[in-house]
Amino acid sequence: MRLPPVIFEDDSLMAFDKPSGLLVAPDRWDKARANLMGLVHARYGHGVANVHRLDAGTSGVLLCAKTKPALDFLSGQFQSKTVAKVYHALVAVLPPERAMKVVAPVRTPEGALPETFAVDLGLGEDERNPGHMRVFKGRGGKPSRSEFRVVGNFGRFAFVECRPLTGRTHQLRVHLAAIGAPVLNDPFYGDPGVVLLLSDLKRGYKGRDDEKPLISRLALHASELTITHPVTREPCVLRSPLPHEFEVALKYLNKFGAARLRRPPVRTP
Secondary structure (H helix, E strand, O other): OOOOOEEEEOOOEEEEEEOOOOEOOOOOOOOOOOEHHHHHHHHHOOOOEEOOOOOOOOEEEEEEEOOHHHHHHHHHHHHOOOOEEEEEEEEEOOOHHHOOEOEOOOOOOOOOOOOEEEEEOEEEEOOOOOOOEEEEOOOOOEOOEEEEEEEEEEOOEEEEEEEEOOOOOOHHHHHHHHOOOOEOOOOOOOOOOOOOOHHHHOOOOOOOOOOOOOOOOOOEEEEEEEEEOOOOOOEEEEEOOOOHHHHHHHHHHHHHHHHHOOOOOOOOO
16 A cells, blocks of 8 residues: 655654545554554654544544654644644534434524534543444533534535544544534444435436445545644644545535525515
């Protein structure tokens, strides 16, 4: 397997554009499965270390340190929550009866996601599902906050900018699922009955009978990291462009999705 593209490199740092499906570190149960750090160590040696992690299904910016002082300095920023993170997600806007029964779905009077909203819900491991996380209402769980801005509302789908202010496992995925807008194609917290098909957007669709979804991967992308550089002490912004699958899905959502925006009936006096 080939090493992912390098977004940024100097004497202290390396940042990769991790593809969806690639683990960052070795799998606990399948040691033979390919992982980013295995590829990095084979190419650059074990002096390069990852500073943080992304879920296997999440694509985007993955930062590594090339020296021990850089690793210590950057790890301190992640621990003190001074790293600014920006993700983008395509989400499925579920009707209230299909949303998780955790909190009331976040909606405007028209049934869409509001332009901006935040989620403050404690998170912890789900004892009944190893490897999964869950929301803790009231006491329990670790404090977790995420802020969101809707870039595009397309009726049953939305394109959302996500800013996690804490760094809990699966935080964005669980927070979005909890308010009734899970990340599209999320195998843990999503709705398996929701897929993004061109035939559902375009009236008079005359495509193939074996139509494939416009996007079939976990629709979550780590777009940007802003850190303080360990040597210059200046802000350093690392960016990853949206993957091609996102661009294709957004192209058709922008072209046909608005026509599917469901609005409540107009009531006449």
